[in-house]
Every structure is written in structure tokens, then in C-alpha cells.
Amino acid sequence: MFDLAQYDFALVVVVSFSGLALLVMRASKRRLPYPPGPKRLPVVGNLFSMPSREEWITYKNWSEESGSDIIHTDVMGSHIVILNSIKAANDLFEKRSSIYSDRPSLVALEKLFGMDYNIALSQYGPAWRHSRREFQAYLSPADLEAYQPLEQQAVHRLLRNLLSSPDNFEIVWRDKSSCQSPMGSMWSQRMTHTVADAENVLRAAAVATTKEALLLDLIPWLAVIKMPSWFPGARYKRYARDWRPIVVGAVKTTYNKVKSEFVAGTATPSVAAKLISKLDEDSTEEDLWVARAIPVKHPSTSPHELTEAFRRPSPALQTFILAMTLYPDVQRKAQTEIDQVIGNSRLPDFSDQDALPYVQAVLKEVLRWHPVTPLGVPHKVRVSDIYEGYYIPAGSIIIPNVWGMMRDPAVFTEPDRFYPERWLSADAPTFPNQAFGFGARRCPGRFLARASIWSNIAGILATFHISPTEDGPPEEAYSSGTISCVASALIPLNKEKLMWSIL
Numbered sequence: 001m002f003d004l005a006q007y008d009f010a011l012v013v014v015v016s017f018s019g020l021a022l023l024v025m026r027a028s029k030r031r032l033p034y035p036p037g038p039k040r041l042p043v044v045g046n047l048f049s050m051p052s053r054e055e056w057i058t059y060k061n062w063s064e065e066s067g068s069d070i071i072h073t074d075v076m077g078s079h080i081v082i083l084n085s086i087k088a089a090n091d092l093f094e095k096r097s098s099i100y101s102d103r104p105s106l107v108a109l110e111k112l113f114g115m116d117y118n119i120a121l122s123q124y125g126p127a128w129r130h131s132r133r134e135f136q137a138y139l140s141p142a143d144l145e146a147y148q149p150l151e152q153q154a155v156h157r158l159l160r161n162l163l164s165s166p167d168n169f170e171i172v173w174r175d176k177s178s179c180q181s182p183m184g185s186m187w188s189q190r191m192t193h194t195v196a197d198a199e200n201v202l203r204a205a206a207v208a209t210t211k212e213a214l215l216l217d218l219i220p221w222l223a224v225i226k227m228p229s230w231f232p233g234a235r236y237k238r239y240a241r242d243w244r245p246i247v248v249g250a251v252k253t254t255y256n257k258v259k260s261e262f263v264a265g266t267a268t269p270s271v272a273a274k275l276i277s278k279l280d281e282d283s284t285e286e287d288l289w290v291a292r293a294i295p296v297k298h299p300s301t302s303p304h305e306l307t308e309a310f311r312r313p314s315p316a317l318q319t320f321i322l323a324m325t326l327y328p329d330v331q332r333k334a335q336t337e338i339d340q341v342i343g344n345s346r347l348p349d350f351s352d353q354d355a356l357p358y359v360q361a362v363l364k365e366v367l368r369w370h371p372v373t374p375l376g377v378p379h380k381v382r383v384s385d386i387y388e389g390y391y392i393p394a395g396s397i398i399i400p401n402v403w404g405m406m407r408d409p410a411v412f413t414e415p416d417r418f419y420p421e422r423w424l425s426a427d428a429p430t431f432p433n434q435a436f437g438f439g440a441r442r443c444p445g446r447f448l449a450r451a452s453i454w455s456n457i458a459g460i461l462a463t464f465h466i467s468p469t470e471d472g473p474p475e476e477a478y479s480s481g482t483i484s485c486v487a488s489a490l491i492p493l494n495k496e497k498l499m500w501s502i503l
């Protein structure tokens with residue numbers, strides 16, 4: 001007969017042993033050292049040694065100085081681990097994906113400013129998994145064909161605008177119709193009136209991710225208690241009162257616009273329209289998980305930088321233009337390829353991609369030479385772990401130094417040189433995938449983004465010469481922040497017409 005007492009005893013023994021084993025494991029894990037890193041001060045740790053500009057360069061230097069591709073810092077008790085090699089990123093984010101795919105919580109951004117709907121910020125778990133699966137189901141390479149004609153139209157419109165105002169690339173980009181590519185296709189191809197909304201959300205994100213706001217991440221209860229107005233972090237509650245309705249309103253505006261277009265039968269192909277087609281009549285926007293994917297996924301560090309990031313050509317195009325001014329031979333080679341394969345009676349289109357390997361290599365080199373997100377988007381490890389003999393505590397923030405990985409001389413010879421030829425050799429990696437993140441969190445929009453950047457690059461190369469102004473080539477310097485842009489206020493371009501008659 002089933003003996004309950006015996007069962008209870010067995011259970012107690014098993015639980016006790018498991019608990020003991022866990023304690024022993026934890027204790028022995030902890031006896032291992034943290035990965036090397038800069039010297040820590042009592043209580044504040046590395047608070048004062050953390051770089052505030054172009055952090056990726058400091059992280060790479062720390063890595064080289066310590067001879068370790070994995071670095072540990074501690075900011076007031078929060079552990080931050082920085083991965084500086086593709087190998088370490090693959091080992092942790094890809095092979096141990098189930099524990100390295102969480103996100104650190106950004107209290108101000110999510111809780112106060114109302115951005116907790118965003119897939120990129122979601123904690124690892126069923127809700128994130130569901131949103132992500134649904135979202136990326138419409139962004140596979142096969143799905144992209146539906147968006148190609150609109151993307152192509154947007155590129156032609158951009159080229160026409162550049163032609164009519166060739167010295168003012170920034171204003172042209174700011175023009176709403178140009179904004180439809182590549183950002184537009186992310187949400188809806190016809191989102192012109194939501195560009196201002198998206199800008200507002202980006203501004204709110206910038207306000208919510210300044211260093212002072214991050215204090216709320218370190219001491220989360222500050223967000224829920226009543227604080228005197230002079231207390232650090234207190235003003236974020238006031239800011240949030242103003243920004244929250246704007247942020248939430250922006251999601252609803254986009255949702256309502258695409259939904260009414262869908263009902264009227266005028267919706268153009270877009271992820272949003274496809275998702276709305278799956279809803280039944282009684283669904284409300286609260287049911288619509290797609291709202292979680294509003295195009296605000298890359299908070300930056302300062303309102304100024306973030307606003308700039310949105311006003312100018314996409315950061316990848318900025319890097320392309322910078323590289324073309326600094327490396328005229330590369331530009332000439334790419335243009336020769338386009339001339340030979342396509343001639344000058346039409347513009348390149350998506351069907352030409354395979355026939356233009358050098359232009360493809362330019363795209364890859366743009367993403368390698370200066371990744372749009374040099375430090376990726378941080379992950380969080382859910383349980384304590386050991387890697388290469390080092391202890392990584394549960395809850396550590398894991399930052400991939402993508403810039404450092406892309407400038408690793410062991411992987412890329414002459415890494416500082418913009419050299420597309422490296423992608424044409426037989427043993428070259430197929431793509432700088434790390435530019436789009438890692439493991440379960442890798443960017444679901446990467447195929448769309450690649451195609452979109454390629455079509456812009458190919459269109460500009462076919463149509464314009466890009467050369468520095470009389471002031472000389474621009475400086476190769478970048479802004480800090482999650483999204484990194486060319487630092488010069490205006491990219492000094494001098495574009496001569498090549499084949500404008502076909503536009």
C-alpha cells in the first residue's frame with residue numbers, strides 16, 4: 001500500500017539534498033572569480049570608471065589589456081558583463097540561449113513612460129515568445145517580396161528628392177515620403193502621418209534612458225514611492241505624466257489608421273495590415289499584440305542624439321556615405337559593377353542582388369565597419385553561470401561589444417579599413433550577422449533591413465557620385481548611444497548627377 005509517511009520522508013530527504021546541493025553548487029560557483037575588469041571601489045564599484053562616450057572603444061581596450069574577451073564591471077552592485085569576441089557571444093547567446101535571452105528591465109522606459117508593450121524590452125517568457133513568433137512570421141525572406149515594389153518606389157522617391165536638393169541630404173530624409181523607406185515598411189508602408197508620432201516616442205525614449213533615469217533601474221522602488229521633488233530620479237515621474245499619453249497615443253493612432261485602411265480595403269502590404277486581417281470584429285487594440293512592435297526599439301542616451309538619429313538618413317546609410325567619401329576606389333568599383341551588369345537605362349532592383357556581388361559586399365562592410373548598434377541591445381542572464389572558469393551571477397546585464405567583435409584582427413584582417421573585398425574571399429563569413437544581435441533575441445526585421453539598405457545603396461551608387469566638399473572628407477567619428485550615427489552635423493556631400501534622366 002502507498003505509505004504517505006514514507007513518501008513524505010522521501011520527499012523531505014530529496015528536497016533537503018537538492019537544497020544542500022544547490023547551496024554547495026552556489027558556494028563553489030561563487031568561489032570562482034568574476035571575469036577580469038577595471039578596479040572596483042567599495043559600494044559604487046565601477047560607477048566612475050564606466051565610459052560615457054564611444055563605450056565600445058574602452059571596452060575593447062579593457063579586453064585587450066586584460067587578455068580576456070569577457071569583462072566584468074559592477075555598478076553599485078549591478079553586474080555588467082561585456083562580451084568582446086564572436087566566440088564568447090556564440091557560446092553564451094546561441095549555445096546557452098535559454099538562460100541568456102532575458103532583458104534587463106528599464107523601469108523609467110517601461111513602467112513610467114508606458115513602453116512595456118515593446119517586444120525588444122519584453123522579459124523572456126511566453127508573452128514575449130508569442131509576440132515575437134507572430135511578428136516574425138511576416139518578415140521571412142519569402143514575405144519580403146510583397147513589400148519590394150513599395151520599397152523600390154520609396155527608393156526612387158528618395159533619389160528624386162536627393163536630385164532636387166542634393167546638398168541637403170538631411171532635409172530630404174526628413175521629408176515624410178522619404179521616411180517610408182526603410183523605416184516605413186517596418187510598421188506600415190503608409191505611415192506618413194505617424195512619423196511625427198514615432199519621433200515623439202523616440203524623444204520620450206531618449207528622456208527615459210538618460211543616466212539619471214537609469215537610477216530607477218538600480219533602485220526600482222523609487223518609481224513607486226512618493227519622493228520629494230529634489231530627490232534624484234523624482235522628476236522622471238513628472239516627465240512620465242507628460243510623455244505617457246503621447247507614447248500610448250502613438251501606438252493607438254497607428255493601429256487605428258491601419259485598421260481603418262484595412263476595413264476600407266485601401267491598406268497597402270505591411271506587417272500591421274496582415275496582423276489586423278487576423279483579428280475578428282470584436283478585437284480591440286488591447287488585443288493587438290502587434291502594438292508591441294511599434295518602431296521604437298532602440299533607445300539612445302540623449303534626447304538630442306535620438307532626435308538627430310531620426311532626422312537623418314538611417315545610420316547605416318550615413319556610414320555608407322561616409323565610407324564612399326573616404327574610400328573613392330570602393331565607390332568606383334561598385335559603380336563599375338552596376339554599369340557593367342545593368343547599364344544606364346534602368347535602376348537596380350531586387351532581382352539584381354545576386355548579379356551585383358561587389359555591391360552586396362559593400363552592404364556587408366557597411367554593417368561591419370560601424371554597426372548601427374555598436375553595443376547591440378543588452379541581454380540579461382536568468383541564472384548564475386560559469387564560463388571559461390569565470391562566475392557570472394544571475395541577473396547580470398550582458399552587453400555584446402559588436403563593434404569590438406567586428407574590429408577583431410583575429411577575424412578580420414586590417415579591421416579598421418573599409419574593404420568590401422574581404423567578403424568576396426572563399427573563407428569569408430557569409431554575413432556580419434552580429435550586427436543584428438544574437439540568439440533568440442536576434443532582430444526579426446533583419447531580412448527586411450538588409451534588403452532595404454541594399455536597395456538604397458544600389459540606387460544611390462547607380463545615380464550619384466559621392467565626393468567630399470572643398471572642406472575635405474568628413475571625420476570618421478560617431479555619436480554614442482544605442483544607435484550610433486556619424487558625428488558630423490551634416491555629411492558634407494557633393495553629388496554630381498550620373499543618370500538622373502531615368503528618375
Ligand code: HEM
Nearest residue numbers: 119120186372373376377436437438441442443444445449
Ligand atoms: C539597420 C537596421 C536594423 C538593425 C541594425 C537592427 C538591429 C537590431 C538589434 C541589434 C537588435 C537586438 C538583438 C539582440 O537583443 O541580440 C534588434 C532587435 C529587434 N529588431 Fe531590429 N534592427 C534593424 C531593423 C529592424 C527592422 C526593420 C525591424 C522590423 C521590421 C526590426 C525589429 C526588431 C525587433 C522587434 C527587435 C526585438 C527582438 C526581441 O527582443 O526579441 N529591426 N534589432
